[in-house]
Amino acid sequence: MATAPESLAQALPGTPLVKGAGRKSFLKRMVANRRTSIAGAFLLLVAIVAMFAPLIAPYDYRDIVGRPLTSGGPLGIDDFGRDVLSRLLIGLRTSLAVALSAVAVAGVIGVALGLVAGYVGRWVSTIIMRGIDVLLSFPPIVLAIAVVAILGPALVNVVLVIGVLYIPRFTRIVYSQVLSIRSMEYVEASEIMGTKPADILVKTILPNVAAPIIVQLSLSVSFAIQMEAGLSFLGLGAQPPLPSLGTMVGAGRDFLEVQPTLLIYPSVLIILVVLALNVFGDGMRDLLDPRHRT
Amino acid sequence: MRRFLVRRFTQAIVQLLLVGSIVFFLARLIPGDPARAALGEAATEEQVALTRAAMHLDEPFLGQFFGFWVRLLQGDLGTSLISGRAVMQDLPSRLGNSLELVLLALAVSLVAGIALGRVAATRADKPSDHVLVAGSIFGISLPVFVVGTLLLLVFAVLIPILPPRRFASPLDDPVAHLQILVLPVVTLAAASCAVITRMTRAAMLETLNADYVRTARAKGLVEKRVIKRHALRTAMLPVVSMTTVELTTLIGSTVLVETIFGWPGMSSLLMNAVGQRDYPVIQAVVLAAATIVILVNLVGDLVVRALDPRAEDN
Amino acid sequence: MTTGTIPSDPILSVERLSVDFQIAGEWTPAVKDVSFSVAKGEVVALVGESGSGKSVSSMSVLGLLAPNARRHDSIRFGGTEMLGLGEEALRAIRGRRIAMIFQEPMTALNPVYTIGEQIIEAIQCHEPVPAAEARARTLELLKKVGIPEPERRIHSYPHQLSGGQRQRAMIAMAISGSPEVIIADEPTTALDVTVQAEILELLRRLREDLGSAVVIITHDMGVVADLADRVVVMRQGEVVEEAPVARLFSEPRHEYTRKLLAAVPRQEPGGHAEPDAATTGAGGGATLRVADLEVEYPGRLGRKGFKAVHGVSFTIGKGRVLGLVGESGSGKSTIGRAMVGLVRASAGTIEICGQDVTSLRPKELRGLRRKYSMVFQDPGSSLNPRLSIGDSIAAPMIVNRYADRRAVHERVLNLLDQVELPTSWADRFPHELSGGQRQRVGIARALALDPELLIADEPTSALDVSVQATVLRLFQELQDRLGFSCLFISHDLGVVELLSHDVAVLQHGRLVESGPARDVLRDPRTEYTRRLIAAAPVPDPVEQAERRRLWRETAR
Amino acid sequence: ACGNPVTLPESMEAVRPRPGGPNRGGALHFGLSTDPANLDPHVSTGSASDYLRQLAYNGLVQYDGSGEIVADLATEFGWTDERTYKVRLRPDVQFHDGSALTTDDVVFSFRRMMDENTAATSGPLLDQVASIEAVDATTVVFTFKQPDVAFPFALAAPTSNIVSRKWIESGANTKTQVMGTGPFRFVERIPGVSTTFVRFDDYFEPELPYLNGIVFQPMSDDYARVTALRTATVDMIDYVPATHVGVITGNPRLRFASDKTFGFGFVGFVTSRRPFDDVRVRRAVAMSINRPSVLDTALLGNGRPMDGALMPEIFAPYARQLDDSTPYDPEQAKYLLKQAGQEGLTLPVVTTSSYSVIARPAQAMLPGLRAAGMNVNLTQQEWLTFRASVAAKTFPVHSWGTAPKFGDPASLRDFIGGTGTFAKNLDFQDDRIDDLLDQGRRTTDPALRNEIYLEAEKRALELVPMTYTVRREQGEAHYRYVRGYEHPPKGAWTATALRRTWMEKTA
């Protein structure tokens, strides 16, 4: 009997179910690509740093450790007299936790809706796509303030809000891709085999619409980091003194001319993470595309 | 085609009803009192209560709800609870100003983004591709307010060629208007241009492999034309569907751009209204924005159908 | 080594060409040391085993190989060395001086442009022709390649055309520039014999009128006999024999060539042993019963639809093979696709194993689905580009929980072996295969579950006769063993006669004749069928020349 | 200023030099931190709206540049006895519509303010007024239920404006229309773009105003507002954020006009909620706020720490005596908490993110609180949400910032009096304090008042319904060529100085 791992193997075109001689494994191929592996290693490092941030940070991110806006400590002191490096580490952790989970929520729901709408068609797609329009046409602030009011300011709720707000990004793009792919003969071939619609969506169609999704995923993380900052200003999300990269950038803006590093450090960190995500995403896309295998 | 449009317009009306109703309730779910906003900090609770009553906010919810729709259907968007101005008095010009920014930014980012994405895809993994990837990451990673602030700092303070002049309406002073338009449009376009660049690149990398691109080459088409008509055209599908999403992102970003550059647009109107719980204004702005978004999505879908004959047959 | 007519003035010569592909990091040779040439006004046929490097060699000429390829040595066109030619210089040659007809027309045509747009583009890219004139020429080209109703088809998108129509659009595009050299890679695989004859006639005219040189890649020895002056036989990336056509047929030297010629199915008496009535009697019940089937394709943008199938009825008994023949665009694929529910029947019933599938709900239908499978006409697009071929073949077994992982693996290897593909190729991807190899993957996938009903749409069109023979033998063997029923769509009457018990002839979406294979093919009752049979080329240059003359007379 | 103003003709920008005296002409471009939504003469939505109001309307009295109450529409004013206040009007005052100001208008205006339905900002300050009568064509007399020392401040408040009865009764929309006696006529407000005033040529004070017009432009973004000033897009801005004070004061062409006496931050406790019903807990919190550090970080030193009286010494002579009443002493705080059985107390604090002058001190006090072993959960809310949370007492502690309504200890009532707007949020009511505040309001003898308010404040410092944190420096910045502007040193924030502003530059 076919078991779960098989279906999984099928879903991931890189891992052949039927293995012949001389084919490198997915992981091996990933490592072989220098840029992808550097980006991957960097992301891994970031993840580890984020996870152990409180242990790595030289100071408590809440403590006053020096005169405000001076250059004490490894990366300087912020306007509240706190150690910038420690705050960067904790901020990284907060931002990643929020942004990654929000994007995951949006990605999973958004892609699923797009697949279903594109494949099933008819009234199902009407309901989904028109609902997505409604969601799109809603100003984020109104939704955000209402959510804090109803659900409270917990960090989980910011994940929820961003997640919901980003669903359309995935749904619309997947939907349009599915429309042009679903009439391909290999999809029909899959149907004829008696594959369940869900399996066709996940195993046959999804890998073939993966490229824009991957791009969208890696971009959305950056936007989610920023949006978290915007929302924490409305009382949703990381509340002071807990830093996030986004709020640090926002706070740094006021001292642009006095101490630009307050803006530069968190911005650079965001840029690096996003860059690594994108490079990694590009690499993944290449790996998933058999035509790029060399 | 006609049937499609009729169907979509009917759906749009349902969508607007939905948006209007949701926003009606959502706005009122937000704690905070428009009467308090109207009276200022020093007002006593008694005064606030009296003003609430004067604003008819004590009346039954459903009554207010139906009143809102009835008035709306009569073309009355209501009157601001705070400023006492009819919403219709401000909304059109605000909407116009925002749309100007947004559409210009969208146009800029589409033109630039697609061009850059195409360059990146055709030179994939070459230096110019790397530069473009890095550049777009820059555009994506920096929040709008930082981009705006930096632009202000550079072009208004350090090299004052584009100082933050007073807002001038295009009718009164077109030259000044264009001048003040530059920075906000650039600020807005930065991120979406980068997004479109990335999407175009990814989509084109797919299509460049297609057999029909090979056929196009075999015909003897100039490589430029092979790329443009064959690889790019099919790659436009995800880009187009992304564009409509990007438009709403742009509309969202105008909140910041409008405050930074003092641009009297719809988003600052909405921000103010939300900050003051000015329900009629919130409702009107959201409905207006929703109308635009829904229309743009409709156009986007039409474009997709025009671009991809396979999409339609389903 | 070659004797006979060494062309005085080779316009295109391939010299010691080698092509390697990088697969999984390793350079794998596909073409080794291949040399051949073609002179002005000459037709050279490239024949050989599927996967022997015919397409690769020919695509090398215009530098159209995938990026993972590398080429060696020399290809000369006129006085120019083609390898290492600059992009601009190459462009000036492509399409205008050397044109290419690709093997798989579905993927080779851009899905988002109408064929008209694509042909007009080809015309306009070398000459500044006004739009109206380009359109007129396009219509003329479409007419030339025998596409019916060109006025309407010019606005059709590739997916709205039948396989043969696409192929003809592709041909129209290639000849639009009146090129000096035409490289035609299996240009008639999807064409019924009548149209094929017209296309061959067209190529011949081009040669005569314009002095074009033609390199034709084909597995149809009849076509070779009909058209070619010289034949190059390839096998496993190498040229094994080169000879003038007459000599090749009369005294093939290389063993492989002999095998090839021997494998050609001929319409000989007693080709197919009529199965004994006991196993196939009506008592077994019909596996497939189609009654009054009608199919209509919707029109674009609210335009009138197109009715492709008109009131077709037929029955396939258990263990029987029905050969469906008919001209290109007559609705064969549409019927096949309607059987499996890929297009909706607008009227009529389709009963599979006693159940009317037109009224079944998706879930019930899915239960039924493991009983039938399909081989698609276009092998390229029917394989998921992101699945290795092993996974593609395994898919139906996994979907239907056929067996455990190891057994599935075993079976995949076994199936690969049966269709003569190396078992070590299981993890290759479709784009790394030749057309015929892809087609065999499709066949292997269709056979994976031992179906009760097989719908095979031109399953051997891209196969050389030796592999075709293997596949047909496999078919027959399985059929004998498992007794599955089969709707066999083909334009190759020899194959049809070999394999089918019954034959149905389709014209313009209507059944014009049907009955036991031998009766219909030996003793056709309708004019249409007669013409069909007359048009089939025979693998003998002399006999074929005679037949061609006769056919021309009946046609005009 | 460069470029064309939105609605003013170019000619108005011209400044006519006058040797020895203020120049005439020119238009002032003013970057305002909020777009004033409502132009009602009697309802203030904040200091920004007061700027506009006071250009077009006059009160009976006003603050001068040094913060003293001087005449405005009045010529003479003052107490005739403990319960009677008499005001004599200027005879020559015209409204913008050309009609003359009458005592009837004055009476009408105050009745309107006292009418609950108006919800006038000055309304609560007039609660002791028993009646208001026009005794003749130029004299208006207020009679009181009980003596009220604070009344002159009520008269000088930026919202105690005199309106035309005829105009109001004609059904004018006071929110969008403006018609007063002020030195500037309202031209138009384009929301989000500008609000424009031009000189009223028949203003009753000769010479005034010097300017041809004033254009207010809303610039809610701090950075953009400061940048607009630095690039001379505007001549003047209000509300210089603490984080940008350095940039302004470092620029020799700019002047920062500010005070450090008025605005302040505080932490309020819902005194009915456990454990904050225990004064030891409240005091512990008060003692663990490191005020100098809060000032240093939150306001970058632009302000003053507040460890004693709420009222500043500039108008509360006793204030210095209370200095150092709430020292920073986390150890003592810990001890108090332990006594109260609240060691390691978790403190849910709400503040607002909408104004950095409120949010930043709230954040800055956290390390001190933590040093005392407290665990703070700070929640930032958007302004009106915050107001609602505070009013509903959703959080037991809130960190806020505001300013006294006027420059007299009588304004203590709002904060510690049983009916005070802020005290109500704290469920705070103390009979003794109420008693003292009542006495203070009735007492005219300055020395006695001083003693009364000293005691009231002392008691408030003991009971700690709220603890004050820092006074912030707040003010406007303008180019030095803008002359005649003074930031009010000790009254409410009024904009009457703008009436007397002129431009030195003639270009």
Ligand SMILES: Nc1ncnc2c1ncn2[C@@H]1O[C@H](COP(=O)(O)OP(=O)(O)OP(=O)(O)O)[C@@H](O)[C@H]1O
């Ligand atoms: N999606 C479609 N929309 C409109 N017309 C279509 C569509 N698909 C096929 N047709 C038309 O239906 C007719 C029958 O097509 P079908 O593919 O069944 O032909 P066929 O007999 O298989 O031909 P061939 O041998 O060339 O493959 C053709 O004329 C074709 O143009």
Ligand SMILES: Nc1ncnc2c1ncn2[C@@H]1O[C@H](COP(=O)(O)OP(=O)(O)OP(=O)(O)O)[C@@H](O)[C@H]1O
């Ligand atoms: N892009 C590619 N990457 C790797 N291998 C390839 C690629 N294209 C072709 N090949 C291999 O090269 C060999 C020759 O292929 P080619 O397409 O020339 O065969 P062919 O002679 O045209 O066969 P057919 O008659 O089946 O079309 C095949 O074994 C095929 O697997």
Ligand SMILES: [Mg+2]
């Ligand atoms: Mg081939």
Ligand SMILES: [Mg+2]
């Ligand atoms: Mg067909």
